Amino acid sequence: MAGPMENEMVLSESLNVTWGRKGNMDLLESWFMELKARGLSEKTVERYKRALSLFTRYFGRDPRGVDPKKAREFRRFLMSRGYSPRTINTVISALSNFFDFLMEEGFVDGNPFKQKGLRVKIPRSLPRPLSNSEISKIMSCIKRMKTKVAFELMLYSGLRVSEVVKLRKRDFEFSNGLVRIYVRGKGRKDRVTFLWNSKAIENLKKVLEEVGDEDRVFNFKEGNLKEIARRVSSKCGVKFSCHTLRHTFATNLVEMGMPLEYVQKLLGHSNPSTTQVYAEIRLKKIEEFILSLSNKREERSGVSLARED
Template sequence: MAASLDRACRDYLAYLAIERGSSRNTIQSYGRDLDRYLAFLAKRGVVAPDDVTREDAEAHVRELHEMGLASSSVQRAASAMKGFHRFMVAEQICENHPTADLALPRKPERLPDVISREDAARLLDEPFRVDPRPKARQTGEPDRSNVAAFRRDKAILELLYGCGLRVSELCGLDLRDVLLDEELLRVMGKGSKERVVPVLGTAARALVSYLEEWRPLLAVHGRPGPAVFLSQRGSRITRQAVHALVERYGRMVGIEGLHPHTLRHSYATHLLEGGMDLRMVQELLGHASVSTTQLYTHVDRTHVRMAYLQAHPRAGLREG
């Protein structure tokens, strides 16, 4: 009996997870995209892999545009469709390849949001000048867990900006990944690709303070396991909690709608402005392609002009 599209889709997602080592987020996103695609095909009476036509695939892409999805979302969905059909042909599930030369929607170049060096300094310093007052337990003794969470937040912000971590990477950090003697963090990035990034300066000091003094106060409230960053219940902190705290501290210093990825973008931009080699920034960010990192070179060209003026012997000459 020929395989159904549903069964083939499950096999494809398993292939991405096991053989390709794709991240959980990628698999979940592709799963949602393909569920929507198969539902669209089912409405057209298409349930077998060899029955899908080029017209079906193009009609689905048009429908995604008409639904108002962002271009990036349509592009990801089209990539999922192409990968799915390519997999079915490679696995001899079918001979039909309706998306072989399906053009991917062009993804508009969007410059990443960044904050200035001055705003980064205010974010990391101003809210943390004075610790909050400890709460009082029923016994009258001070409960310093709120202070511990406050100092945890400081360490989180410092690492997001000081190490350029993605939220998922920060939340996934385990104690064994913190190599303090070497001033390094071992980070598990997209596609389960491991990289090592330096943790120095204020980021290192905030992390050491948190681990030695404040994490133990949070750990007593639950089963912390190996997680570096804990919630006030003593469990591994969630991405949603990190998003919320970044936005909250941003508001404190007048930066509305601050997103954790903005701190990663700012990290990359400020490194390039400081003169770091593009390939080195690529390695620190964990980008598979340098073309992704190059986007940061378009964010602010002011530093390029200033460097040119300082370096070139005739840049500052005026006609006499």
């Protein structure tokens, strides 16, 4: 077993080893190219590389001795080192993908990471949306118009921060009081979403007047915008991140009665189960409404319909 590991997925020099050959190409490099050919984003490929780094530091340079039992031991090892369930599952997915590739190349006979129950259960938590007063506080703390518009696009159109920074002027189409936005999304999946908040549309028009058709609207990098959100959060006293803005957009749509499949399309979720968490928000609101009705009825009749804890 390799030595101690930090609690971050850091690339290891052991990735330079050669595990078999495919023509004149290292198998690892061949796998990375295969991932890119499938349309996976650079960020996803980088995560897979980090997962493989963890693997080589634990098992060494030869994957052929890894069986299902050792895969489970590896999972327990990651858990003992404090890795989050989500990170562990990302590592398992990456290694399962890698072993599928090794099987196709005839390098191994089986996939020890494709076994039932290997993934770690992730506790589901309902995202807390921002209130109107919190949104007002946040926006009042942002002085630069471009920054405000970037935040409004996440809040009122559900864009990811990585999508906002890629937007060009040509990606916006104004029609009938709303804006159609053509998004180059996660995993190279394109989609269309909309902006219909009148104040946000007004601010967007001001920003676009200063931008050429082929130019990017924002000069931020993804990390810059996240850091700005942290500073604004501290300044205005409202705990939020860029992703909180997107959560708020989705939650508000569901609470207004928009079907989940529509919300899924606007958010760009390829897996419907990712959007399903918002159904739980809707059920929670329904329960709160029913309990409020029962309390009103109790006041009138003296009989409680509320559930007992």
